[in-house]
Amino acid sequence: MIRYIILFVFMSLGVLLSAQQMKWTELAQDTVYYANEYLPDGLMVTPPGPGQVWDFRSLKAPYALSRRVVVTGERDKVIYASLVNGKQTDAILQLSGNSVQIVQLIEDNPICPGNKLLYSLTPAFKPFFEGGLGETYEYHGKMQSVFAWPHDLNCTWVPAQLPDSCRVTYSLSYDIDVDGDGTLYLPTEVNDVFRQHILEKRTLKVETKRGYSWKDVTAQIPTLKTITYKEILRFVSSDTGLEWADIEIKDNYQPVRIEFKTFPLVTRIFSEKPSRPDIFAYPNPTFDVVRFQMSDLLYGRYKLKIFNILGVPVKETDVVVDDPKKTIAVDLGDLQRGTYLYRLQDGFGRTIKTKRIVLIQP
Incomplete structure (x- = not known):
């Protein structure tokens, strides 16, 4: 301790x-x-x-x-x-x-x-x-x-x-x-x-x-x-x-x-409420496997989409949120080095968050 x-x-x-x-x-x-x-x-x-x-x-x-x-x-x-x-x-x-x-x-x-x-x-x-x-x-x-x-x-x-x-x-x-x-x-x-x-x-x-x-x-x-x-x-x-x-x-x-x-x-942080749904990627920058951690989401089905910097989809993953700190791992090692966007959407296609992630050489 x-x-x-x-x-x-x-x-x-x-x-x-x-x-x-x-x-x-x-x-x-x-x-x-x-x-x-x-x-x-x-x-x-x-x-x-x-x-x-x-x-x-x-x-x-x-x-x-x-x-x-x-x-x-x-x-x-x-x-x-x-x-x-x-x-x-x-x-x-x-x-x-x-x-x-x-x-x-x-x-x-x-x-x-x-x-x-x-x-x-x-x-x-x-x-x-x-x-x-x-x-x-x-x-x-x-x-x-x-x-x-x-x-x-x-x-x-x-x-x-x-x-x-x-x-x-x-x-x-x-x-x-x-x-x-x-x-x-x-x-x-x-x-x-x-x-x-x-x-x-x-x-x-x-x-x-x-x-x-x-x-x-x-x-x-x-x-x-x-x-x-x-x-x-x-x-x-x-x-x-x-x-x-x-x-x-x-x-x-x-x-x-x-x-x-x-x-x-x-x-x-002076007040943690009201909380809002969010998603974090770590490590960021990365060179292969990325952990995506979601917070304050309603339980249910979501989609995690990866786009290149031009907005073209390059990867998509279905996510079932059944935990307040749901965490998944996604291997991005097959993508070219550079800047990408990741977006979390709910079951109706509404965007929760869009953020940036950078792939670097190991």
Whole structure:
């Protein structure tokens, strides 16, 4: 969870820097779109070093997820905000001009799966690090939540005598080493980046209390993972600090999951209603397979038509919309390189949207 939050705040930082130091409070309601792909095929992650090229243009996941900062109020001259993932709050932030700190996280209860806890971070976590090649950063702290024992919930472990309270504590170790620089290619754009090699370690302790004293019961819970590790490669713009990609890796730099920035990056949205039917193409520009994602359409049958720049039809596909974010893949690799138009029509032949797509050489 904490790395998802870092992904958003790094993206937002890049927006602030490119917008002449826009304040965090002015960023409220901006929406960042991102995508996830698991076990990505053909994604080569190289060892450390300068002057590298990372080609991630094969990524195909759509941008169907969003995050935004929502200012919630002020207390003792400190502005607080919620980090909203879709419709759910994931974290509480402290905003101060161009700086931000994560003070609380909402994460799973390790004893009672399916339930969430509000954890406080001590000290507050500063998610920004924009060091150059060879620089390092460390964070060591605790993430803790205290709650009344849930008598009405199913938990993986129940003590012989039900306690009054339970305390869950994670000791956090977060080490960053900027181990590479070079050029990063994503499906929609290219940038010069620094690569951050991140090692995250969590050590879990569970305590219960009856009366006035706390008792460590971690060893009594057989299914509990007391120590967890994560290894992440983060690609950050060398110009703005904007994060472009976050890759979770295993042994020998094998990627198991990638979260990456998609287009549009940030759209200032103050009200998402009324919504209108729309269609997006990604990657754009492209050289072969294109994902077309439709939104806010009535369920039913539609046609997707591709025209050359002169308006001559070159391809047509029938689409059955049965999902709010219906996505289809169309191979345009057999068409000549150049600019084309794509048009979505309903069952009566009425045009929903017409947009442009560009085919380039691979």
